[in-house]
Amino acid sequence: MxxxxxxxxxxxxxxxxxxxxxxxxxxxxxxxxxxxxxxxxxxxxxxxxxxxxxxxxxxxxxxxxxxxxxxxxxxxxxxxxxxxxxxxxxxxxxxxxxxxxxxxxxxxxxxxxxxxxxxxxxxxxxxxxxxxxxxxxxxxxxxxxxxxxxxxxxxxxxxxxxxxIAPLGDADIVAHLRKHGIDPNIAAIAAANSSGSIGRAMAIAADDGFMALRNEILEMAQNIENIDIVEIFAAAKALENHKDHIGQALDIMCIHYRDILVEDKTDDPAAAIRNIRIIEEAKQKLSQNCNFLLTMEIMLLKLGGLI
Ligand SMILES: [Zn+2]
The missing domain is CATH 3.40.50.300 (P-loop containing nucleotide triphosphate hydrolases)
Known part of the structure; x- marks a missing residue:
């Protein structure tokens, strides 16, 4: 102490x-x-x-x-x-x-x-x-x-x-979580969803449900360019199951593309940037109370390069 x-x-x-x-x-x-x-x-x-x-x-x-x-x-x-x-x-x-x-x-x-x-x-x-x-x-x-x-x-x-006590910035929270041995990606997502609260960030990072969500979303993001339109609609429907945690789910996706950029894993950085914008746009639509399923469908169609 x-x-x-x-x-x-x-x-x-x-x-x-x-x-x-x-x-x-x-x-x-x-x-x-x-x-x-x-x-x-x-x-x-x-x-x-x-x-x-x-x-x-x-x-x-x-x-x-x-x-x-x-x-x-x-x-x-x-x-x-x-x-x-x-x-x-x-x-x-x-x-x-x-x-x-x-x-x-x-x-x-x-x-x-x-x-x-x-x-x-x-x-x-x-x-x-x-x-x-x-x-x-x-x-x-x-x-x-x-x-x-x-x-x-x-x-x-x-x-x-x-x-x-002022709400903490994301960087402070990430640094704190990393001191506790938490994976940097998980720390980043937990911080982004914590509203400046260390306690909430720690709870998210320790939550098994969150880890399951993360695995599911990452798999979706990794496959999005190889799936057809029927599978896109199924994926949008699957996101509806995570409606209560959609902020976390979309952050997981954004951080996935950010990692691709930062870690230089892509020949097409412009595509990663475009994808982050597509997700940000969907977040904004949801915050304006646009139809959930429709917003997710459009986002995934765009991410998949189908529209
Ligand atoms: Zn003492």
Missing amino acids: RFGNIAGNKNIIKSMRAAIRHGHIGHAYIIDGHLGSGKRLLADTFAAAILCQNLAGDDPCGICISCITFQSGNHPDVVNVQTPKKFLGIDDVREQIIENINVLPYSSQKRIYIIENAHTLTAPAQNALLKTLEDGPKHAVFLLLSQNHKAFLPTVLSRCALYK
């Missing part, structure tokens, strides 16, 4: 590292970003660094007793605030936070409360928490993980440092 292993989010990491380095840990932080954007990893790395007994630069060392208990999920000075219902109510804040807030930390200078789903805190719950944010003991540090910072009362927001 190191800041250097976290993709993107350079400014947030810089600020967290500076806080660790100077020992200036704030009282409360909101880490805001959509599902799968890496909030938890940032929070965990920051928390582990705050508690680490033997920092490696600004990073948690990973081997002291604090780091080991943290990674095992049993650190006595970390409170993972649970969301037993669909929201966090005043009872949750009282029972999980306020009741033990004045107990001194067991093994560290700080006790860290990590509040997942903090955007679901009700207004009364936020007001209860606010008192703690204003007058709570110095040892308490709050990391509020949120999917919507607009859900916070202005009074709560004003007491917290707000870190907003």
